[in-house]
Amino acid sequence: MEITNINSDIAISCDTISKKYGKIEALKNIKFDVKRGEIFGIIGPDGAGKTTLFRILTTLILAEAGSAAVDGFDVVKDYKEIRKRVGYMPGRFSLYQDLSVEENLNFFATVFNTTVAENYDLIKDIYVQIEPFKKRRAGKLSGGMKQKLALCCALIHKPSVLFLDEPTTGVDPVSRKEFWGMLKKLKAQGITILVSTPYMDEATLCDRIALIQNGQFLKIDTPKNIVSQYENKLWAVESDNMHKLLIDLRANEMTKNCFAFGDKHHISINNSQFIIHNLRFELEKLNHTNILISEIEPTVEDCFMQLSQR
C-alpha cells in the first residue's frame, strides 16, 4: 500500500462488501466512501447490519466478498496498520469493569504506545466531566459516564478515524444532544467519524448518512438531499381524536401512507389534485373537531419509512 494514499481525501472506502451468518445475509453489496473530516452516519434499526459493517471496517471480522480500506489500508492485508490508527467504541460497553476510570485510560494509552498527557488536549473537554470519579471502578459508573469514558479511551491515541457503534442507544435526549456536541468538536479537530444510530432525529447532525435496512443501504446522501428527494407531498393533520383520525385517514382513498408523528399524523398524498378543503370536509363529516391540516417538509424518518416500504 502506498503511503500517499494515507493523505487522500477518502478516509473509508467500502466496495461491494457482503457478509453472511449461515443463511442470513447480514450485509449485501455495501458500497460507500467516507471523506476525510466527515461525520458519516449509518442510520437504521437493530438487526439492519450496522454492527457487522463496523466489525468488518475495524478488522475484527472478515467479509465474504468485496473489499474495504481505512486510511488507504486494506482491511484484510493491512489490518495491523488499521488497528493502530483507528478508534473504536463498540455498542456494548467493553472497558475493564474492575479497573478504575484512570486505570482504563492509562491502559489504553499504553497499549497504543502513548501517554494520557500526550493527547490530553483531545479528550480534555470530555474527561473533566468524569475526572471527579477517576478512582471509581468503571463497572460502578452510570450509563452516561461509561459512555464518556469509552469515548476518551477510543480517542486517547489520537485516531485518524473514529468508529462509534450506537453510542447514544438508550441514552436520554439531553445526554444525546451533549454527545453530538462532543462529536462536532472532534470533527473540528480533523477526526473522521463513522457513527451508527437507530435514532432518526440524529441523522440531521451528520454531514452525510446512509439509511440501512436488512443489510442493504436504502440511500446515501446528505440529510438535506434525502429529504428533498421525498416522493409525494406530505401533510400534517391533527384533530381532537388522534386515534380515530389515524384510522379515518388510512381509510381515505387519497392517502398513500399515514403514520403517527408525535402530536400530528403525517399523510403522503398520491394525487396532485389534492385539495385541503375536501379533506377537511370529509373529516368533519366523520365528526372530527379542531382539524388542522398543513403541508410540511418531510423528516429523515418519513424518508426512511417511504424507502423501506418499497
Added chain:
Amino acid sequence: MTIPLENNCLIPPLGVRGLNTSSVIIAEHLTKKFGNFTAVDNISFEVKRGEIFGFLGANGAGKTTAMRMLCGLSIPTGGKGEVAGFDIGTQTELVKKNIGYMSQKFSLYNDLKVWENIELFGGIYGMKDKEIKSKTDELMRVLNFESERNKLVGSLPLGFKQKLAFSVSIFHSPQVVFLDEPTGGVDPITRRQFWELIYEATSRGITVFVTTHYMDEAEYCDRVSIMVDGRIEALDSPKNLKKQFDAKNMDEVFQQLARKAKRVDS
C-alpha cells in the same frame, strides 16, 4: 376469566384509605433511599384505569427505581403506594400477579418456540391450560402469526419479537402493564405498529405505564410525568405541558426540565 382476576375477587383490594378506586396506580410520597442517596424523592401521582401514562426522565433521574417499587420488586423506604389494588410495601406477590411487565432487555426465551413461550408465561401466571390454548389461537390470528407458531423465538425478526413480547406481557389480562423502553432500536414502522397494539390494549381496559427516550412517543400518552433528580417536576397531558413550558414539542419540554438536574450523574 383469568386466575389473577379470580384472586382479585377472593382478596378484595384494600384501597389506600378509600382513595379513588378508578386509579390503578397510586403513589403517595413514595421514597427510596440507598444509604444517604435518595434515588426517588417523595413522589405522588395516580394513574387512572385505561390510561396511557408516560414516565419520562433523564438517565439516573430515578425512573427505574420508581418502576421497580411499583412492580413489587423493591420496597419503598418512605411513603406508600398501591398498584392494581394491592399495597406495594406489603403485598408484593399480589402486585406481581396482577401486573404485566415488558422491557427491551428481557422479553422472551429465544430457545423456546413461540407457543412454548406463551404457555410458559401463561402457566407462571396461573392460567388454565384450556384458556391458554384458546387465547393462544386467538393471539396468533390477531397478530397474523399462524405460520410462526412453531418457530423458535430466536429466529424471529426483532419487530416480531417485540410485538410478541408485548402480547405475552398482557396475555394474563393484567390490570396494568409496565413497559420499560419497549421500542428501543426498532425500525420506525414497527415502532408505530407497536403503539397501535398499546392503544388496542387500553381499549380493553388495560392501563399502560411506559418509559421511553423517543419524545414523539411521549405525545401518544394521555399524561406524562417528567422526573428530575428523583422528583416529579411536571405531570400533565402533553398538550398542557407544551402550553405550560411554551414549547413546540415534548422534546423541548424535556430539554427544559432535564437540564435543570443538579444531581451529579454518578
